[in-house]
Amino acid sequence: MDDKRNMIAAILLSVAILIGWNFVSEKFFPTPDKPDVTRTVAGPEGAAPAATPGQPAALPAPGVPAPATAQAIRPIEAVLGDGNRIPIDTPAIKGSINLVGARVDDITLSKYRQTIKKDSPPVRLFAPAGTKAAYFASIGWSAQGIVVPGPTTLWTASGTKLTPATPVTLSWANGAGQTFRIEYSIDDDYLITAKQTIANTGTAPVAVRSGTYIDRTGKPTDPHEQDSWTIHVGPTGYLDGKSNFTNYDELEEAANNTVAYTSAGWLGFTDKYWLAAVIPAKGEKVSAAFNSLPGGAYRAAFARDLVEVAPGKQVTTTSRVFAGAKEVSTLSRYQDDQGITRLSNAIDWGWFEFFEVPIFKLLDWLFKQVGNFGVAIMVLTLIIRALMFPIAQRQFGSMAQMRLVQPKMKALQERHKDDKPKMQQELMKLYKDEKINPLAGCLPIVIQIPIFYALYKVLMLTIEMRHQPFILWIKDLSAPDPLHILNLFGLLPFTPPSILSIGILAVILGITMFLQFRLNPQATDPVQQQVFKIMPWLFMFIMAPFAAGLLLYWITNNLLSIAQQQWMYRKFPQLKAAPAK
Known part of the structure; x- marks a missing residue:
């Protein structure tokens, strides 16, 4: 009789473990995707349309231009075919810069395919506004009393293609004595450098503030690409002196839909394998914030303090944008050579990093x-x-x-x-x-x-x-x-x-x-x-x-x-x- 009870107990224990594990593993040990269902980072076909939020009051640089005004959702190919673009061509990425708004909004990763099929297209990281699941990086200024470039500004380019050997400079003048320039350069991997300059040829000093931000519409819809106990997906960065892992829900529940920081080494959005981040110059003091915007969009931004530009003077600042794959060696190299603090923590190793x-x-x-x-x-x-x-x-x-x-x-x-x-x-x-x-x-x-x-x-x-x-x-x-x-x-x-x-x-x-x-x-x-x-x-x-x-x-x-x-x-x-x- 005891043997039968023991047998029943063993069977019930085994069934409890089997059923219980199914629930525990979904939360703590999510299984990877099947080989043929990897999607583009810019979003699946059923993603929500790109949002057109207004300027949130809590953004660290008031006046940094918001995404473009409302427009019909169009296929990526149609938007890219509108022209006014400077091609990007490196060994690691292909894409273009939109001269309207000076946005980096078109990036595909040449070395990585969406699926294991040989004819699979490359992974798309950035997609322009006006498309499903828009995702892009922008440079902006804010000021009082003068006109600054905005999301609909058409810039003039010197240069025909952005490559590691050929930088491109965009320029625009407001007609009141201030000229704005952005010199884009890129390395062989995933780091884009933007030198922002404002030259004041007017008769009076002007006070301006510059900033850099990333806008992203929608959360990952694939269950294997969502935030979990073991894998962080969402807002991240090195903020207020420590690595930060925030999730989208926290932004939506925060006061004014904003989580602000007094200092930033870098910040952006991470997926399981990909990262888009904005990075100030090494050692530069900036403020930063994550925002949940109307329409299901999210923003990561940093901004500098106001600076006065005297007549006949100019001010130049440097911002960097990482847009690419979270390769361990590449992140470590940028961390060591470029002084980007804890960039390697974009990979969520967790508590056992020393062993993993x-x-x-x-x-x-x-x-x-x-x-x-x-x-x-x-x-x-x-x-x-x-x-x-x-x-x-x-x-x-x-x-x-x-x-x-x-x-x-x-x-x-x-x-x-x-x-x-x-x-x-x-x-x-x-x-x-x-x-x-x-x-x-x-x-x-x-x-x-x-x-x-x-x-x-x-x-x-x-x-x-x-x-x-x-x-x-x-x-x-x-x-x-x-x-x-x-x-x-x-x-x-x-x-x-x-x-x-x-x-x-x-x-x-x-x-x-x-x-x-x-x-x-x-x-x-x-x-x-x-x-x-x-x-x-x-x-x-x-x-x-x-x-x-x-x-x-x-x-x-x-x-x-x-x-x-x-x-x-x-x-x-x-x-x-x-x-x-």
Whole structure:
């Protein structure tokens, strides 16, 4: 009767874990996208139209021009075909600057595709106003008593194309003695530099303030691209002396829909893989704010203090715009060479950055050596197992001791089956007499937890791992296994729910875990015995929706564990035979 109750308890516990994990994982461990559903950053086709907000009173630079006035939503190609543009051409990005408003509002990332298909278009980061999910960076001035350029100002350009070798200067005069200039330059990667100049040729001094901002319409609609406990998506920056992670809801609920700061190293909007940020000159004192604007739009802006420009004088300030992929090496280089404080924190490593970054660097180095990301994961697993070999040997020794005393343990259980406290007391005495630590076998599992979490974060966060193939049907190791058993590997026209999306890798994981548990000494408690029998298949369901790279790591680790245990049994055959005596 007790055995039946124990069996029922084990089954109910397993079902509770399986169902509960489905809810917990959605909040704390979101699974990555499938390989063929990556969308453009500028927004899916169903995104809300671009907003046309007015100037919020709390913006740190009152008078910085607001987005363009209301207009019909048009396709991006039609808006870009209107002309009045200066092309942008670098090894990393393609796009254009709109001479109307001097906006950087057209950027695609040449090195990254929207999906794993060979003919997939490049990822679009910025899109102009008047299109769905507009996203752009602008330079502006504010002043009292003089006319400053605005969102509808048509600038004059000197230069025909912005490249790393050819900067472009835009100019505009207000007809009252003030001339405004913006000199745009760009490097080989994602950093655009804008030198803003106001020259006063009038007869009286003028007081002006300059600022730089990014406007974005709409939130990410894909559930895998939304803010979560482990991955930050939304407003971010280095503000008031620390890294800041704000979410869109906080902006909407804040007073005046504004969150303001007295100092800023940089600020902008981050997606899982992409970042758009505005950055003042190194060491420059600016104020900054995030705003939630009417129409579902959001703004990140910084502004300088008012400065007086005397007649015959000019003032120049420098702003920078980052618009590109969150490549670890690129962010670190800008942080070190350009003095952009904590720009690398645009990647939300979390509390375990000290551990995750070395794992990433080792995995990235291995990938560059072997040329296959899946093989790199397997080699990483082998290295980790080698480093843990002494601990694993200690674990095996503990398990071997448990096997040797298993007949005595069973005898104690049989002798005191009606007196549980006495049985536990005698078991602890047996452990002490035989010098056995029953918890020693748990140490490798405990160590594996931070390693597994670090690999999870690396696979989910780093652009270097995105769309990396392995072999055969695994075309993207940062996405789940695409072949599901329940729909006959795609032959049936439906997608199973995540809790039932069992792929080939998940089945292999369950089998290898089952074989590994078979080599371990059998638990003395009947409930534990049943749990260990069910656990491999439980983990098969739990791990199925995760990135294929994580399953590959776990499978490789299981195989290495099995090989090590088999080797130890061949070296010490008496350990395997002991329980039979």
